[in-house]
Amino acid sequence: MHLMKTSRAFLASLMAIMFAAQLSADVIETRNGARIVGKVTKIEAGGVVVDTDYAGTITIKQSEVTAIMTDAPLAVRLDSGTHLAGKLSGDGGTLQITGTDGTIKTQVGKIAASWAVGAEDPAVVALRRHWSYVASVDVSGTSGNKNQLGTAGAFRATLTSPHDVLALYTDYNRQVTDNQKSADQFKAGIDFSNNFEKRASWYVRDEGGFDRIKDIHFYNTSAAGYGYDLIKLSKHLLTVRAGLSFRYEDYKNPLTADLSSAGLDFGLNHELEFGKGKMVNRLSYVPGFQDFSNYHLTHESFYEVPLASPAWKLRLGVSNDYNSRPGTRVDKLDTAYFTRLLLNWK
Numbered sequence: 001m002h003l004m005k006t007s008r009a010f011l012a013s014l015m016a017i018m019f020a021a022q023l024s025a026d027v028i029e030t031r032n033g034a035r036i037v038g039k040v041t042k043i044e045a046g047g048v049v050v051d052t053d054y055a056g057t058i059t060i061k062q063s064e065v066t067a068i069m070t071d072a073p074l075a076v077r078l079d080s081g082t083h084l085a086g087k088l089s090g091d092g093g094t095l096q097i098t099g100t101d102g103t104i105k106t107q108v109g110k111i112a113a114s115w116a117v118g119a120e121d122p123a124v125v126a127l128r129r130h131w132s133y134v135a136s137v138d139v140s141g142t143s144g145n146k147n148q149l150g151t152a153g154a155f156r157a158t159l160t161s162p163h164d165v166l167a168l169y170t171d172y173n174r175q176v177t178d179n180q181k182s183a184d185q186f187k188a189g190i191d192f193s194n195n196f197e198k199r200a201s202w203y204v205r206d207e208g209g210f211d212r213i214k215d216i217h218f219y220n221t222s223a224a225g226y227g228y229d230l231i232k233l234s235k236h237l238l239t240v241r242a243g244l245s246f247r248y249e250d251y252k253n254p255l256t257a258d259l260s261s262a263g264l265d266f267g268l269n270h271e272l273e274f275g276k277g278k279m280v281n282r283l284s285y286v287p288g289f290q291d292f293s294n295y296h297l298t299h300e301s302f303y304e305v306p307l308a309s310p311a312w313k314l315r316l317g318v319s320n321d322y323n324s325r326p327g328t329r330v331d332k333l334d335t336a337y338f339t340r341l342l343l344n345w346k
Helices: 002-024 122-127
Strands: 026-030 035-044 047-052 056-061 065-069 074-078 083-089 094-099 102-107 111-115 130-142 148-160 164-177 180-194 200-211 216-232 236-251 259-274 277-287 295-306 312-323 333-345
Touching: 026 047, 035 056, 083 102, 111 122, 148 333, 200 236, 216 259
Parallel strands: none
Antiparallel strands: 026 035, 026 065, 035 047, 035 111, 047 056, 065 083, 074 083, 074 111, 083 094, 094 102, 130 148, 130 333, 148 164, 164 180, 180 200, 200 216, 216 236, 236 259, 259 277, 277 295, 295 312, 312 333
């Protein structure tokens, strides 16, 4: 008898806990009658993000939501700019926000954003400039009929805001084949662009370095001009550039004439994210005014995929460097295939 009473008490307690857990969960109702139970983490970009036990994190279109009921307060910003922290309730598209400062009645569709109480408004955070960094290393080698050792390293620091982007970068590549250097190249550069309109921007850039295999003791290319985003989406960007440039090349071999010429500057940058990966294509074309057949063309395409840790990524790609007037006994085109390990941090 005592055992039965104990069992009943245990079952009652378990049911009470389950019932309390159900009551403490947030509830989302949609136009088609669906009822999603979980934890509302935020509302942004027209979507309500909910953490659920049965389907993980899901995003529901805000336009399809008719009711939001939360057990704990959320910080909310309306389209009008009004801020309020409180619990959400209501149905039929009507929303009531109840906080310590009072109650506001509005519509679900008028919520511009929400976030955890005590945190900052995402719109304010997005306006701040922030640095991000990428470091990469590439080591390859062969032995046997041919001995080869290749080492490459690169670093890129990017300062980003909604209106401008500043990138500082450097890259070094060295290849030794059968005890002979087949690549010995260094470059460092800066690239700044400012969006003065939604899709339009102006830019300035400068890159300098050396390439001992191509007999270039020192080179420098400076350019400035106008950019336009043909595609500007959160996961898809296509930007074209056009401007003026100045190109200087100092050759070690006295038989090769040094280059010092103003010219044009054309560029293309394409980035596309799909799934967890990212595809990037970059193209630069710099012809001279004195002789348009004397130009420098560079290209790089790579696919980047995250590893087990989001901070580590693997990059697979190809790059081409074409100089229409190379130094004495130097090929016009260099093509490189690479596999690089990247570390990203902020």
